[in-house]
Amino acid sequence: MITDDDPIMRDSYRQLIDMQDDMHIVAEAASGLEAFHTALEVKPDVLLMDLHMPGMDGVEATRRICARTSEIRILVVTIFDQPEDVEAAVVAGAAGFIVKNGPLTDLLRAIRVIHAGGGMLSPEVTSGIIERMRTGGHDAQVREIDTASGPLVRMTERESEMLQLIAQGKSNSEIASELYLAQSSVKTYVSRLRAKLGARTRSELVTLYYEGVRHAPEEKHEQRKFAIFGDRASWRSAR
Missing domain, CATH: 1.10.10.10 (Winged helix-like DNA-binding domain superfamily/Winged helix DNA-binding domain)
Known part of the structure; x- marks a missing residue:
């Protein structure tokens, strides 16, 4: 399932995923609130979640979905790569976090890893997470x-x-x-x-x-x- 308020991004994800033999799209959503209701209805194996959207954001939608079910694995896909965003998403229940400007192969690999029960962080965010751990995250409450x-x-x-x-x-x-x-x-x-x-x-x-x-x-x-x-x-x- 794809959640993104940008229809162009949703279309790009749909085309990429539909080309894979082991994946198919079961639903789409344009907001966090729509994702929450739709995900509980269709119960996708993996949900691609944009982070910052008008109204309910991706973190809150992730938190609500994960509070209701553990069967849906959520992969945050966003343009924002700040460590506090990663932490907020993971605390909410996301199984993975990757950035939109990364290679498409990273997205496909992340979907497969998360579907198999693993977790994944994009290489672009790991340095920020390490620095946040080193400093104790005092600047990003x-x-x-x-x-x-x-x-x-x-x-x-x-x-x-x-x-x-x-x-x-x-x-x-x-x-x-x-x-x-x-x-x-x-x-x-x-x-x-x-x-x-x-x-x-x-x-x-x-x-x-x-x-x-x-x-x-x-x-x-x-x-x-x-x-x-x-x-x-x-x-x-x-x-």
Whole structure:
């Protein structure tokens, strides 16, 4: 089963998989919510899951599907390769994580490995995972947040940091210099923020920033977390 909000990507996957003697497509979905309902109905062996989609994202859809059944093996296929994305997907129940710009042979191999009961991470994400383990992941704590005009999404401290700098009107090169990142990494973060927050333009990200983003209560915790966007990378607890 294929889940991706881009019809061109779904068509590409369909053509590739239909050419294989040992695979066939049983269903498609264009959103996380549609994937959740369709997957439970058709029960595919392997489900290709895009990560960032409008409405319910791939992580939440994965979590809900895996909470209902262990028979569906989920392979996340996304353009985003940040280690916090990998961790969130795996914690939600995904059996594998590969990037869209990798070789098509990697996708086919991943499907077969996961169908056989194994797990797989794309080579493009392993270095980030190793570095995250080495540093303890202190810069990438994931929180569920609730925007004023949309459903719950997940944002890391670094993404919160990035959003504030965007709202200050800083260019990608200025952000890269301040955060000691490559400009290509900044562009990826901006794309991720737009996808997560449903912003079509950079200006809409600024609007969302000034509307404020509220952290939803975490399960099994007594406190509610709020981002202090006015003080970059800082967090506080509120009763």
